[in-house]
Amino acid sequence: MEKLFTANIDDADGFYAELLAAHEGLSEAESYALNARLVLLLSNVVGDRAVLTRAFELAKQAG
Amino acid sequence: MVDVRYETAFTLYPYARSADQDADSPARHPVVIVGGGPVGMGMALELGLKDVPCVVLDDHDGVGVGSRAICFAKRTLEICDRMGAADPMVDLGVVWNVGRVFRDERQIYDFNLLPEEGHKRPAFINLQQPYFEKFLVERIRAAQAEGAPIEIRGKNRVLSTESYDDHVALEIDTPEGPYKIEADYLVACDGARSAVRSMLGHDFTGRVFEDNFLICDVKMTADFPTERWFWFDPPFNRGQSVLLHKQPDDIWRIDFQLGWDIDRKAVVQPEYYMPKVQAMLGEGVEFEPEWVSVYTFQCMSMDEYRHGRVFFAGDSAHQVSPFGARGCNGGIQDVDNLGWKLAAVIKGEAGERLLDTYQEERKHGADENILNSSRTTDFMTPKTEIAKLFRESVLDLVEHTDAMRPLVNSGRLSLPCVYDGSSLNGADDAILPQRTRVGATLADAPTDQGWLIDRIGGRFQLFTVNTDFKPEGLNLDLVDVIVAPDDLITERYLGAAEQAVYLIRPDQVIAARWVNPTAADVTAALNTAMGG
Structure with missing residues (x-):
């Protein structure tokens, strides 16, 4: 759970640039779909159901 | 006629007639520097202190108004220290550690830079550029009084530049009319709109x-x-x-x-x-x-910073967006890199090939600076809807979790690049700490005889830790320290090793390092670091 609250991404600036580059040239619908696929893939990496549930809560709360 | 392009804050070098204006044939100078901003003046000081005669041509007679560059990073202060110019800068400059980030009407977080201990100079200072330039010129005046062969010519505007195999020919306008000079080497420090670059027809490309x-x-x-x-x-x-x-x-x-x-x-x-x-x-x-x-x-760069006998340094070679303070700081690092190489070649200590490594090393530095400042700009000015959505999402989340903080990018601290893979790099030993690897800039630390950064620099030196190693037959200045296990030198230079030997270049870059070298190892590394 603590990984939701502590910085954990190596080379944060490089990651962010790569994320934006992945979306470059995509339409709104394509970006939407790319994000959905990324959520599914990364959720699989997390695996822990309790962490995923807490992540949903946190993301909703921040919006 | 020399046009006034901008108002000056301080008049520092009023026009004075030079003997070159009355010469029958153009006078030849070892180095001519075009542009009297921080990079040009830094270049003159660096060369003059190494006894290389140089002439600075500036189309104004002082320092332009406006604060412009305001953040001077630690590496810049260390370079100015080596040239004896940093004390007044640090005395006057403002040091800050606490930052606050707000969104709408509320603070979303604060941070304390908590500068790492064991450094003579702070991570950076805030100081108006006119002061920075004035302190450099005052240091040049003091050096001139001690015999440093530096000449500053105010109200001298370059009209034409022609580059030949063995020299560069210049025509210069003054309030009393034009004259000609020649230079063995020309360093163009004339800013982002470099007249020298235009005259020689070189491209400057990138992103607006x-x-x-x-x-x-x-x-x-x-x-x-x-x-x-x-x-x-x-x-x-x-x-x-x-x-x-x-x-x-x-x-x-x-x-x-x-x-x-x-x-x-x-x-x-x-x-x-x-x-x-x-x-x-x-x-x-x-x-x-x-x-x-x-x-x-804009983030722009030339492809090549050396064109025969002409070098481009600072904004004339590469321009970055201001967030992250990499413009002037990057330019001073160009000075740091080019100064000793040019001096070594002019004095016949190294071959011409050494000069090509200015391009190799500083293009690497400029690319890194452009990358960092472009990323900051992309965060601050998202260029697509999706980029804006991610930016807003980061800011939404950062109020709820610290995990997102590293993604908030309003400027990254300007740090010197590491010349990984440079052709001047010699042997390395991976048992020694990563931060002081070959190609990195010296990491300061306190020693029994003052700051390390004050003891090393300006020439090739051997820095030995916990060993009495002395290479036979090599005329190298030796800085030797004996340290305890909990010393910062141990952490920064030994790591798991018992002892170490570092070869340091004149620009305080680590050229090679070993745990237990032979004299032949050091000789080979020295040869490589001088361009082979």
Whole structure:
């Protein structure tokens, strides 16, 4: 759970640039779909159901 | 006729007639530097202190007004220290550690830079560029008095530049008419709109960012803390960002992001900016505008910083967006890199090939600076809807979790690049710490005889830790220290090893390192570091 609250991404600036580059040239619908696929893939990496549930809560709360 | 392109804050080198203007044939100089800004003056000081005669040509007679560059990083201060110019800068400069980030009307987080201990100089200082330049010129004057062969010629504007195999020919305009000189080497430090670059027909390419920023430097004695404040989308600049920074003399730098479609003439009128600043500082806070300017960003670079006998340094070679303070700081690192190489070649100690490594190493540095400053700009000015959505999402989340903080990018601290893979790099031993690997700049630390950074620099030196190693037959200055396991030198230079030997270049870059070398190892590394 603590990984939701502590910085954990190596080379944060490089990651962010790569994320934006992945979306470059995509339409709104394509970006939407790319994000959905990324959520599914990364959720699989997390695996822990309790962490995923807490992540949903946190993301909703921040919006 | 020499046009006045800008107003000067200090007159430092009024026009004076030079003997070259009355010579029958053009006088030849070892080095001519075009441009008397921080990079040109730094270059002159670096070369003059190494006894290399140089002439600086500046089309004005002093330092331009306006604070312009205001953040001078630790590496710049260390380089100025080596040239004996840093003390007045640090004495006057403002040091800050606390930053606050706001969104709309609320603070979303604060941070303390908590500078690493064991360094003579702070991570950076805030100081107006005119002071920085003035202190460099004052140091040049002191060096001249001690015999340093530096000449500064005010109101000398370059009219034409012609590059030949063995020299560069220049025609120069002055208030008393034109004259000609020649240079063995020319260093163009004449800024982003370099006249020398245009005359020689070289390209300058990159990205223009579609945004405008309004700088308002205001004088204010109100009791504001010495902190860096950054706003996303505040009520006094809706939909855009604002940055507040303190400089000496009670001057505060305010940077308003304005967006792309604006009337550039209207925004520099008091009717526009005074109410904006007042709303930001709060009703009743008294302030006076000092300098107001609007600018757009670009990240541009030449492909090659060396063209035969002509070198480009600072903004003439590469231009970055201002967020992250990599413009002037990057330019001073160019000076640091080119100075010793040019001196070694002119004195016949190294071959011409050494000069090509200026391009190799500083292009690497400039690419890194451009990458960092482009990323900051992309965060501050998202160029697509999806980029804006991610930026807003980061800011939404950062109020709820610290995990997102590293993604908030309002400027990254300017650090010197590591010359990984440089052709000047010698042997390395991976058992020694990563941060002081070959190609890195010396990491300062206290020693029994003062700061390490004060003991090393200006020539090739051997730095030995916990060993009495002395290479036979090599005339190398030796700095030897014996340290305890809990010393910072141990952490920064030994790691798991018992002892170490570091070969350091004149620009304080680590050229090679070993745990237990032979004299032949050191000789080979020295040869490599001098260009082979």
